[in-house]
Structures are given as structure tokens and as C-alpha cells.
Amino acid sequence: MEKQQIVDAILLALEEKLSIARSSTQRAIDAATDEETIPEHKYDTLALEASYLAHGQALRVQESESELSLMRHFKVRSFEQQAIAVGAYVELEDDDGKAKHFFISPCAGGLEVACLEKRIYLLTTQSPLGKLLKGKYEGDEVELRIADKSIHYDIVTVL
Template sequence: MNKQQLQQQVCACLEADLALAIRAAQAAHQAATDEESKAENKYDTRGLEASYLAAGQSRRIEEIRQTLAAWRNLQMREFDETLGIQLGALVWLQAADGRRQCLLLGPDGAGLKLPGDADEIMLITPRAPLGQQLLGLGVGDEVSAGKERWEILRAH
């Protein structure tokens, strides 16, 4: 699995999210400034609600831009056993019941899912409890997620 290609996929997903968020912010801004949003009486809050939505969309755009910048600046290095799992590591875990999952440890964008060669790859960050546990570990080590224990099968 080529980690640079995964990084490009993450950036492409974030760019698509950014474009969607920009369109949504433009629509919210237009709704907030539209003549029909003008209050007809003191209880009419359509314009106020639309302006809150526009402000929220603007914050979301900034968050996506920051996430995108973090991924673009991330140097995807080969796994170094002496350092253990670090940002940019691709990690395969297995539970006691045989279930497996593949994780990509990144600077932001937790929860984003990418298609992998055999399995879906989920992004996690060091801010997540599991991501924090993984830092510095290597193959054969164990981590827990809730009540479940996972063994690190492979790291790349």
C-alpha cells in the first residue's frame, strides 16, 4: 500500500469537502441577506438563523482548510521500528475474535474512510485515545479500545 497515494486520497476527499462547504456557505450567506429573510416582526428570526448558519459554515471552511494544510505538509515516512508508530503510519490491528481493521494515523480528519487494497482504511488522530496509545508502539504490542483489546499485526 502506497502511503503517498493514501495521502493524496485524503487531500482529494478534503478538497471535495471544502468545495461542498464553500457552496453551502455561499447559500447560507445568500439566505441571510435575502430580502425574504428580513424580519416581518420582532418574533421573526429567519434572517438571524440564516446568519448563524452562514457563520457556522465559515468556521467549517476554516477547519477543513487547516486539516487540508496539515495533510499536505505531513511527510509520509517509512515505518521505523526504533521510533515505533508515528504520524503517517498505516497500522493493521486484529481483535481476539479475528476481526481486523486498518488505520492511518494522521494529523486531523478523524473518521474519514478510504478504500484500501483489501480493507477499508480509517483515519485516526493522536487526539483519539486509540491513536494516542498507538504512538511509539510496534508489531506485537496491544492496545485497547473501550473493552476490546487489539494486537498490532503490521505497521507500515
């Protein structure tokens, strides 16, 4: 498996996320400064609410730019016969034999990308599953507990 293809797919997804964030920010700014949102009385808060939204969207743009910059400078390396850490591609199999594919990422946890005919989910080492996987090896088992539910995974592949 060529991990650079995964990183390229992540970069593409992050660029799209940034584009959407910028567009959303501009729409929120336009709404906040539109003549229609000028307060008619002291209880009319539409413009204030729109400005809060614009601020939140601007923060989202900053976060997206930071994630994109981080991934652009990310160095791909192999994790064969090494402990799982940031940069590892990990395949897990649950008790039902269902495979799940993950990339341990420095950012953008929860993002899903399509690459090499697979759905690959980004995990950070701060996520519950990411914490469990960090430091484990191919062939190990992990147990993820969420509330009163427990899921067992076998670590099938680490690259």
C-alpha cells in the first residue's frame, strides 16, 4: 500500500473542507453586514447573531488552514514491525470479521477519505480508539469500551 496516496487523499479532503469553510465565512459576513439585518429596535439581535456566526466560521477557517499546513509538511514513513504512532495506517477486524481502516493522523480526527477502494478514517491519538492503538503492534488486540458497550478489535495490519 502506498501511504502517500492516503496523505494525498487527506490533503484533497482538507482543501475541500477549507474551501467550504471560507465560503461559509463569507456568507456569514454578508449576512451580518446586510441592510436587512440592521436592528429595528433594541431587541432585534439578528445582526449580532450573524456576527457571532461569522466569527465562528472565521475560527473554522483558521483551524482548517492549520490542519492543511500540518498535513502538507507531514513526513510519510513505514511502521512495519513498529509500534502504532502518528503516521501509521492500521487495519482492524472486529469480532464479526468486519474490517475497518484507519490512518493515525496529527489532526482532522473523524475525517473520512476514500482511497484505494477503501473508506479510511482519520484518528488522532487523543481519541478513545487512538489512545488504545498508540504503542500497540500488528497482531495485538484492543478492547474499546463506550458506556456499557465493549468492542474487541484485532490489529491485522500496521504500515
